[in-house]
Amino acid sequence: MENSRDEQVEALKVLEEFNSKLVGNMKSLVNELSGNRLEDTDKLLKTVIDSLNWEIQIVNSTMEVLNDGKTRVDKDSFNKTIGSLSEAIFSGDDNKMANQFKEAIKVFEGLDLAVKAVVNE
Secondary structure (H helix, E strand, O other): OHHHHHHHHHHHHHHHHHHHHHHHHHHHHHHHHOOOOOOOHHHHHHHHHHHHHHHHHHHHHHHHHHOOOOOOOOHHHHHHHHHHHHHHHHHOOHHHHHHHHHHHHHHHHHHHHHHHHHHOO
């Protein structure tokens, strides 16, 4: 059991390094989807989606450690935000995606604080 916790903390350390880059890319993507599209906006969108999927897998596999002792990440709220983002992406509407990415940024900034709290314990 302790080994599993150690592995989860290690995964969170990797996520901690990765998450700030993802948030930065999401902010750039919001700008591009808000009327400032560039040639490679669709490529950035795919990169962000792939990165989000990776982080979501890490969050799902480390939720026990993230919320050990207290709730740092509200799973229902997290899943609701991801679901709304997924719907916006599926719609293909730039404005909807930009708005949902803004909400996702808040969630992933909160995730960053939660991860830092666990990693620095």
